[in-house]
Amino acid sequence: MKIRDIRATTVAVPLEAPLLHSNGAHWGRFVRTIVEVEADNGLIGLGELGGGGQSAEAAIVALKKYLVGHDPLMLEALRLSIANPTASLYNNRTQLLAAIEFACLDLVGQDLGVPVSELLGGRLRDQVPFASYLFFRYADPATGRGEIRTAEQLTDQARELKDQHGFTVHKLKGGVFDPVYELECYRALAEATGGDLLRYDPNAALSVSEARRFGEAIRDLPNDYYEDPTWGLGGLRQLRGLGLEIATNTVVINFEQLAANVLDRAADVVLLDTTFWGGIRACVKAATVCDTFQLGVSVHSSGELGIQLATMLHLGAVLPNLDRPADAHYHHLVDDVIADGMFRYVDGAINVPDGPGLGVRLDPDKVAQYAELYRELGDYPYDRDPGRPDWYPASRQPRWADPTSPQPESLRW
Numbered sequence: 001m002k003i004r005d006i007r008a009t010t011v012a013v014p015l016e017a018p019l020l021h022s023n024g025a026h027w028g029r030f031v032r033t034i035v036e037v038e039a040d041n042g043l044i045g046l047g048e049l050g051g052g053g054q055s056a057e058a059a060i061v062a063l064k065k066y067l068v069g070h071d072p073l074m075l076e077a078l079r080l081s082i083a084n085p086t087a088s089l090y091n092n093r094t095q096l097l098a099a100i101e102f103a104c105l106d107l108v109g110q111d112l113g114v115p116v117s118e119l120l121g122g123r124l125r126d127q128v129p130f131a132s133y134l135f136f137r138y139a140d141p142a143t144g145r146g147e148i149r150t151a152e153q154l155t156d157q158a159r160e161l162k163d164q165h166g167f168t169v170h171k172l173k174g175g176v177f178d179p180v181y182e183l184e185c186y187r188a189l190a191e192a193t194g195g196d197l198l199r200y201d202p203n204a205a206l207s208v209s210e211a212r213r214f215g216e217a218i219r220d221l222p223n224d225y226y227e228d229p230t231w232g233l234g235g236l237r238q239l240r241g242l243g244l245e246i247a248t249n250t251v252v253i254n255f256e257q258l259a260a261n262v263l264d265r266a267a268d269v270v271l272l273d274t275t276f277w278g279g280i281r282a283c284v285k286a287a288t289v290c291d292t293f294q295l296g297v298s299v300h301s302s303g304e305l306g307i308q309l310a311t312m313l314h315l316g317a318v319l320p321n322l323d324r325p326a327d328a329h330y331h332h333l334v335d336d337v338i339a340d341g342m343f344r345y346v347d348g349a350i351n352v353p354d355g356p357g358l359g360v361r362l363d364p365d366k367v368a369q370y371a372e373l374y375r376e377l378g379d380y381p382y383d384r385d386p387g388r389p390d391w392y393p394a395s396r397q398p399r400w401a402d403p404t405s406p407q408p409e410s411l412r413w
């Protein structure tokens, strides 16, 4: 089997409402680039990337001249041919490699008639548990619905998601409002979810001293972990005395950083992202290192449609040391581009697809619909807040959003 063609289609798929985070926002939609790698036997493997509000079509198509004629099973050669570590100093293609790797694994699985999880060593579980991922949100400008700004709105959403999907772990994306206000919200969340485990993730927006004060103030709660409270391995390391497990998806995202974290521990839990690490296989390798050194792991979400979610499910299925629920943005989406409808949560978990390869196929009508929506709406600046046009993000954030101010009538930048 040889790669014959590579195609990329950028889509915009609506979210229930704009999602706020410490770096800005997802502006009411996810912009994702769907990758199709066609083999000379007619099979088509699927990949996906995005998350930063930008199209990656041109960057993916530019890989054709490297990869046409390549055998999709030769994955290490593929990695070196487009993402050699030293060449990557000039052209970092880690995320592109990930999308191509997904598609190649999908091709090989289809060719052999086995799910990707079987190619990765075989599944240890048939369902992957997920946490509810809670965001502060603007109301959807079209419907006026979906706002989450107050503790009451937050706890209402947590209860609703728990009832609807069966989540028993809840993660609050913070770093938007002053930490004193977010602390009130987090404590209210603990009260409302009756002993369920909690995660707080301000995307590294707090100073070390703010992160220490926040950590001290939540020690009595059932915390699962404290995720990227401040920036950097050096910052996280200063919080090790808090008695909270520290997790990261920002500063342990490659093997050099993992080695540094093993030699001088900063994070206890490494959140493995199939895109950030450059593929599912890199995450499996990283999980083995983590298991060896008794670091915890979980599966990170950088914003996904069904193809990327399938990569997270196959990864979660094969990790012997996955002892925590994964994260997904998926329940904030209103639709997907995959055939046969969206993935469903049952008792807080999603079934690992059983079909060959990734086990998901595209719905061409949905792809066309959301490619058209992308052409209409375009990219969005992930690192800007549509409600605060003059604001920009910073570590040790000096300018928090005001939870008492009404939502601007038009969200713009």
Ligand SMILES: [Mg+2]
Binding pocket: 201, 203, 227, 228, 248, 249
């Ligand atoms: Mg995070």
